[in-house]
Amino acid sequence: xxxxxxxxxxxxxxxxxxxxxxxxxxxxxxxxxxxxxxxxxxxxxxxxxxxxxxxxxxxxxxxxxxxxxxxxxxxxxxxxxxxxxxxxxxxxxxxxxxxxxxxxxxxxxxxxxxxxxxxxxxxxxxxxxxxxxxxxxxxxxxxxxxxxxxxxxxxxxxxxxxxxxxxxxxxxxxxxxxxxxxxxxxxxxxxxxxxxxxxxxxxxxxxxxxxxxxxxxxxxxxxxxxxxxxxxxxxxxxxxxxxxxxxxxxxxxxxxxxxxxxxxxxxxxxxxxxxxxxxxxxxxxxxxxxxxxxxxxxxxxxxxxxxxxxxxx
Amino acid sequence: xxxxxxxxxxxxxxxxxxxxxxxxxxxxxxxxxxxxxxxxxxxxxxxxxxxxxxxxxxxxxxxxxxxxxxxxxxxxxxxxxxxxxxxxxxxxxxxxxxxxxxxxxxxxxxxxxxxxxxxxxxxxxxxxxxxxxxxxxxxxxxxxxxxxxxxxxxxxxxxxxxxxxxxxxxxxxxxxxxxxxxxxxxxxxxxxxxxxxxxxxxxxxxxxxxxxxxxxxxxxxxxxxxxxxxxxxxxxxxxxxxxxxxxxxxxx
Numbered sequence: 001x002x003x004x005x006x007x008x009x010x011x012x013x014x015x016x017x018x019x020x021x022x023x024x025x026x027x028x029x030x031x032x033x034x035x036x037x038x039x040x041x042x043x044x045x046x047x048x049x050x051x052x053x054x055x056x057x058x059x060x061x062x063x064x065x066x067x068x069x070x071x072x073x074x075x076x077x078x079x080x081x082x083x084x085x086x087x088x089x090x091x092x093x094x095x096x097x098x099x100x101x102x103x104x105x106x107x108x109x110x111x112x113x114x115x116x117x118x119x120x121x122x123x124x125x126x127x128x129x130x131x132x133x134x135x136x137x138x139x140x141x142x143x144x145x146x147x148x149x150x151x152x153x154x155x156x157x158x159x160x161x162x163x164x165x166x167x168x169x170x171x172x173x174x175x176x177x178x179x180x181x182x183x184x185x186x187x188x189x190x191x192x193x194x195x196x197x198x199x200x201x202x203x204x205x206x207x208x209x210x211x212x213x214x215x216x217x218x219x220x221x222x223x224x225x226x227x228x229x230x231x232x233x234x235x236x237x238x239x240x241x242x243x244x245x246x247x248x249x250x251x252x253x254x255x256x257x258x259x260x261x262x263x264x265x266x267x268x269x270x271x272x273x274x275x276x277x278x279x280x281x282x283x284x285x286x287x288x289x290x291x292x293x294x295x296x297x298x299x300x301x302x303x304x305x306x307x308x309x310x311x312x313x
Numbered sequence: 314x315x316x317x318x319x320x321x322x323x324x325x326x327x328x329x330x331x332x333x334x335x336x337x338x339x340x341x342x343x344x345x346x347x348x349x350x351x352x353x354x355x356x357x358x359x360x361x362x363x364x365x366x367x368x369x370x371x372x373x374x375x376x377x378x379x380x381x382x383x384x385x386x387x388x389x390x391x392x393x394x395x396x397x398x399x400x401x402x403x404x405x406x407x408x409x410x411x412x413x414x415x416x417x418x419x420x421x422x423x424x425x426x427x428x429x430x431x432x433x434x435x436x437x438x439x440x441x442x443x444x445x446x447x448x449x450x451x452x453x454x455x456x457x458x459x460x461x462x463x464x465x466x467x468x469x470x471x472x473x474x475x476x477x478x479x480x481x482x483x484x485x486x487x488x489x490x491x492x493x494x495x496x497x498x499x500x501x502x503x504x505x506x507x508x509x510x511x512x513x514x515x516x517x518x519x520x521x522x523x524x525x526x527x528x529x530x531x532x533x534x535x536x537x538x539x540x541x542x543x544x545x546x547x548x549x550x551x552x553x554x555x556x557x558x559x560x561x562x563x564x565x
Contacts, residue, residue, distance in 0.1 A: 045406070045564055048406065048409070048410050049409075050406055050409060050410075050562070050563045050564060051562045051563070051564055052560075052561075052562055069409075069414070069415075070412050070413070070414040071412075073409075073410055073411055073412050073413075074412040076410070077410075078406070078407065078410035080403060080406060080407065082403055083403055083404075083407055084399070084401075084402035084403025084404040084405075084407070085402075085404060085407075086404060087402075098407065098411070101408060101411040101412075101413050102411045102412065103412060139407075149410075
């Protein structure tokens with residue numbers, strides 16, 4: 001359904017996205033994961049035909065995203081992270097307007113607005129950020145387009161609404177609709193997506209099923225020691241140090257766990273927890289600063305993604 | 314906003330218009346007073362004769378400054394809204410992620426600009442004319458209709474160029490700044506050209522040169538060339554704006 005081939009977008013000298021190639025199948029929920037500045041929004045805007053690719057190609061339903069944008073848009077619904085609405089309209093009038101632009105019935109939004117407890121009589125400019133985002137959620141789900149494209153869709157939603165949003169995603173998925181969503185909310189991706197693409201500094205560094213990313217090959221180990229571990233304690237070929245702060249260590253182990261256990265046996269351990277890693281662990285691993293040895297600290301996410309400040313949204 | 318501009322135009326125009334009898338009764342005194350100003354300076358602001366003259370009266374109080382300023386404000390409000398403003402507030406990407414094409418989107422906006430500018434021009438001209446007529450000024454409605462058409466074309470020319478600037482800069486602030494600077498430069502060119510005979514050629518660079526109401530009101534001259542010129546500028550501005558809008562990146 002969605003296919004990008006070496007998709008590249010540069011803003012003059014600034015990096016946008018570089019050689020992004022991926023394919024999203026019909027009925028799939030695909031997550032685009034990355035911190036701010038990694039190129040998620042650029043990718044989505046290119047898919048929507050708002051940005052013209054510098055190189056490469058993006059197609060949806062086999063149609064070119066730039067050249068055939070209106071035809072592509074007939075079959076998709078979009079939700080941005082901070083959608084801007086016409087502040088002078090009521091939320092109901094705004095949704096009716098959007099419904100008409102999408103060639104839907106004018107009141108297509110009503111049932112969903114009731115479900116999300118959105119007051120259609122309030123002027124948009126008087127709504128909180130969360131309620132404005134609710135308008136976006138209602139707008140995205142009010143039709144039955146086969147593709148939903150969402151850019152950080154839960155931004156501003158309270159936890160209850162986030163749960164409702166996840167339910168809407170599940171319903172859309174059960175109807176066989178395809179969903180392409182970007183996020184830096186790892187839990188959201190973990191709960192909703194079949195596959196995940198991880199963007200780093202504009203490049204797609206990994207595409208995998210969530211199950212494989214979280215799979216049996218990797219284990220997460222949290223250690224609390226009596227005293228800080230001597231240097232190089234955890235330097236093993238199959239061990240990555242996610243975080244090492246004083247007496248606490250967060251490690252990722254691939255494959256055989258025994259070499260690490262032998263090292264740990266020489267230390268006084270106060271607590272140990274071994275678990276299959278969540279997406280966050282994997283995410284941190286991808287975003288560790290380039291060149292940082294595995295013996296140390298965890299890189300800050302945003303800084304790792306755009307160390308020179310050249311990142312884009 | 315455009316409705317507010319129309320209200321200002323009518324209120325100001327009507328208020329000024331009812332003073333016409335005072336201008337008529339004190340024409341000699343006013344002419345004597347105005348004599349202290351350089352002729353070219355007065356001409357640049359439409360005062361090319363007695364203020365009791367209907368054409369001069371209209372040109373001085375509406376044609377030479379009220380309409381150019383109001384139409385420029387309206388043009389900035391109307392022409393930056395669909396592109397720069399909607400992009401800045403994040404609505405544009407929602408609207409353009411629907412089956413509504415870029416072409417239809419901007420052509421609709423151009424249509425709205427043309428209609429709104431027509432309404433504003435007619436309200437401004439006929440608001441003034443109606444009040445002046447009630448006050449006893451001898452305005453010919455057919456001639457004022459020609460003035461309104463010219464004013465509409467003038468406003469459309471500004472709107473067309475403003476639309477193009479809005480698509481180029483994607484910023485209401487920058488667009489408004491450029492439009493204001495160009496309008497002031499045109500005023501300046503108009504004034505300088507009238508005060509310095511050796512710089513008379515500058516006059517042709519100013520839109521004010523082509524927006525002269527006096528010959529229409531006083532002599533019934535049909536401003537075909539001027540209206541056509543403004544229409545061509547408007548069409549070129551809008552046309553280029555549409556072409557560029559279809560091809561450029563749209564991201565805040």
